[in-house]
Amino acid sequence: MKILIFVNHVPDTETKVKVAADGKTIDPAGINFMLNPYDEYAAEEGLKLRERFSGEVVAISVGGDTHKEVLRKALAMGCDKAVLLKDTLMRDSYAVARALADYAKEYSPDIVLCGKQSIDYDDSQVGGLVAEMLGMPSVSVVVKLEINGNVVVAEREVEGGREVVHSKLPVVITAQKGLNQPRYPSLKGIMEAKRKQIEERAISPVESKVEVLSLKKPAAKAHGKIVGTDASAVPELVRLLREEAKVI
Amino acid sequence: MKIIAFAEQRNNRFKKTAFEVVRAAKIVADQLSAEVAALVVGGNVSSIAGEAGAYGAAKVIVVEDARLENYSTTAYAKVVAEIIRQESAEIVFFPGSSLGKDLSPRVSVKLDAGLAAECTALRVENGEVIATRPVYAGKGLLDVRVQSRVKMFSLRPNVFSAGAAAAMSALVEKRNISLTDDDFGAVAKEIKTSSSKKDVAEADVIVSGGRGLKAPENFLMIEELASTLNAAVGASRAVVDAGWRSHDEQVGQTGKTVAPSLYIAVAISGAVQHLAGMSSSKFIVAINKDKDAPIFSIADYGIVGDAFEIVPALTAELKKAKEK
Numbered sequence: 001m002k003i004l005i006f007v008n009h010v011p012d013t014e015t016k017v018k019v020a021a022d023g024k025t026i027d028p029a030g031i032n033f034m035l036n037p038y039d040e041y042a043a044e045e046g047l048k049l050r051e052r053f054s055g056e057v058v059a060i061s062v063g064g065d066t067h068k069e070v071l072r073k074a075l076a077m078g079c080d081k082a083v084l085l086k087d088t089l090m091r092d093s094y095a096v097a098r099a100l101a102d103y104a105k106e107y108s109p110d111i112v113l114c115g116k117q118s119i120d121y122d123d124s125q126v127g128g129l130v131a132e133m134l135g136m137p138s139v140s141v142v143v144k145l146e147i148n149g150n151v152v153v154a155e156r157e158v159e160g161g162r163e164v165v166h167s168k169l170p171v172v173i174t175a176q177k178g179l180n181q182p183r184y185p186s187l188k189g190i191m192e193a194k195r196k197q198i199e200e201r202a203i204s205p206v207e208s209k210v211e212v213l214s215l216k217k218p219a220a221k222a223h224g225k226i227v228g229t230d231a232s233a234v235p236e237l238v239r240l241l242r243e244e245a246k247v248i
Numbered sequence: 249m250k251i252i253a254f255a256e257q258r259n260n261r262f263k264k265t266a267f268e269v270v271r272a273a274k275i276v277a278d279q280l281s282a283e284v285a286a287l288v289v290g291g292n293v294s295s296i297a298g299e300a301g302a303y304g305a306a307k308v309i310v311v312e313d314a315r316l317e318n319y320s321t322t323a324y325a326k327v328v329a330e331i332i333r334q335e336s337a338e339i340v341f342f343p344g345s346s347l348g349k350d351l352s353p354r355v356s357v358k359l360d361a362g363l364a365a366e367c368t369a370l371r372v373e374n375g376e377v378i379a380t381r382p383v384y385a386g387k388g389l390l391d392v393r394v395q396s397r398v399k400m401f402s403l404r405p406n407v408f409s410a411g412a413a414a415a416m417s418a419l420v421e422k423r424n425i426s427l428t429d430d431d432f433g434a435v436a437k438e439i440k441t442s443s444s445k446k447d448v449a450e451a452d453v454i455v456s457g458g459r460g461l462k463a464p465e466n467f468l469m470i471e472e473l474a475s476t477l478n479a480a481v482g483a484s485r486a487v488v489d490a491g492w493r494s495h496d497e498q499v500g501q502t503g504k505t506v507a508p509s510l511y512i513a514v515a516i517s518g519a520v521q522h523l524a525g526m527s528s529s530k531f532i533v534a535i536n537k538d539k540d541a542p543i544f545s546i547a548d549y550g551i552v553g554d555a556f557e558i559v560p561a562l563t564a565e566l567k568k569a570k571e572k
Contacts, residue, residue, distance in 0.1 A: 013501060013521050017387040037502065094362060119501060121383050123365045128353030137322055137433030140350045157496065158346040159449045161441035167434035177502045178495045209362025213391040224548040231561035233551050238565050240549055245531045247510040248477065
């Protein structure tokens with residue numbers, strides 16, 4: 001089975017956002033970057049599929065040299081090969097998806113796995129975009145995946161429950177927490193990852209379709225009212241919710 | 249100019265977010281002298297279609313096919329893209345629901361259109377729609393414009409107001425889109441509903457509990473408060489990871505993003521990952537014994553005290569108020 005995993009490099013969740021001088025992007029100084037957590041579920045699922053069906057797992061990322069770090073992590077987890085599609089400009093999901101889809105077309109995977117969203121731009125688009133560009137079916141926000149022959153049964157999280165989606169290989173799956181428990185890279189894996197080559201390729205970039213005008217921090221919320229320090233405050237809280245907030 | 253609002257339904261009933269999307273489209277349309285057509289896709293939806301008129305759609309386009317009863321990402325994408333083409337619509341709004349987020353990227357590729365996802369505000373400047381969307385888990389807000397000829401936006405549920413229903417009827421127009429078996433590359437065969445409980449993603453009121461509740465059985469008082477308020481029960485990541493609650497209740501970065509009218513956080517300290525999922529709630533109440541807990545920095549009302557004492561008192565007070 002040919003398994004392709006998309007991985008992204010994102011600021012860790014504790015990051016404090018500081019707007020860069022261009023007024024449009026985050027200032028990367030002092031930020032710890034990490035493998036997008038949802039991509040870890042995708043990578044784990046790919047490795048499990050390889051254990052079951054044999055084959056290879058290729059991890060791929062679009063970005064600058066800094067993305068090598070997350071590709072190394074994917075290798076350390078057990079991916080066979082890593083490819084960096086080199087690009088130094090910030091682009092929208094559409095442009096990133098186009099670069100990934102171009103590579104995927106050439107590689108012709110049986111399955112593509114990626115996180116349901118990257119936790120930087122929270123766009124939730126790349127999986128669906130690439131699937132459509134490749135003419136493949138897709139299932140997003142997947143928490144359970146079964147493959148038998150070329151039949152795919154995936155459960156995706158929706159409001160109020162789970163949708164059981166039937167599809168066929170080749171397919172694009174976007175991973176949600178709950179799909180599996182990602183493994184920690186072993187020491188051996190980390191050592192091997194250091195020796196593996198990351199293939200670098202140039203891309204023919206397409207224009208972004210969504211232009212960023214500004215990045216701002218949300219206005220700090222005015223400090224709320226502390227109504228009290230014990231149960232005696234409850235009647236006042238209920239009054240405020242009724243009369244001031246009018247939400248009950 | 250034409251604007252299309254994708255009006256989502258499930259089981260042949262409009263979802264609340266359908267009306268939010270139609271209304272938001274109408275507000276934009278009024279500033280651009282444009283007209284809104286709502287689009288309803290499903291198995292048996294003609295009878296409900298007219299309802300979208302009450303929220304500002306001048307006409308409602310219905311695509312009805314028994315095979316579209318259940319969601320299919322591939323078939324729905326074909327239908328929606330085809331209608332956008334037929335209408336020569338230049339702006340399209342989707343809900344940022346699980347269906348909308350799945351569908352909209354596929355449609356955008358078919359039309360070579362840019363998509364601004366999960367917007368929380370829209371404005372019109374110089375004849376152009378500028379959308380605001382949260383990034384970095386809500387710690388940043390991007391203003392964006394879409395540069396392609398067809399411009400697409402998905403709107404975060406519960407953020408835009410549907411407004412009051414007006415006594416307006418819309419022209420309902422049925423369209424046929426021919427679909428072959430090949431168009432159904434992925435189909436939702438069944439929906440496993442999580443019992444009868446309310447889902448945090450759709451609830452207007454949420455009562456969430458965190459690790460400060462000390463043990464899973466103490467969620468009983470959260471459930472009681474929630475049931476008094478007709479609310480959904482939410483949970484912090486810590487209690488989901490500990491196995492006390494199921495993941496579908498988790499609010500936050502690796503759970504669901506919610507924006508209810510009222511969010512009551514009980515014994516939740518308010519890690520940035522949790523705040524990411526609920527900070528756009530309209531009113532936030534925090535109950536926590538630690539006065540320095542970050543949750544108080546975004547709460548509208550707080551009680552610094554013992555949840556075990558305050559929550560049952562709150563439930564009792566609300567019950568008393570109801571009986572009046």
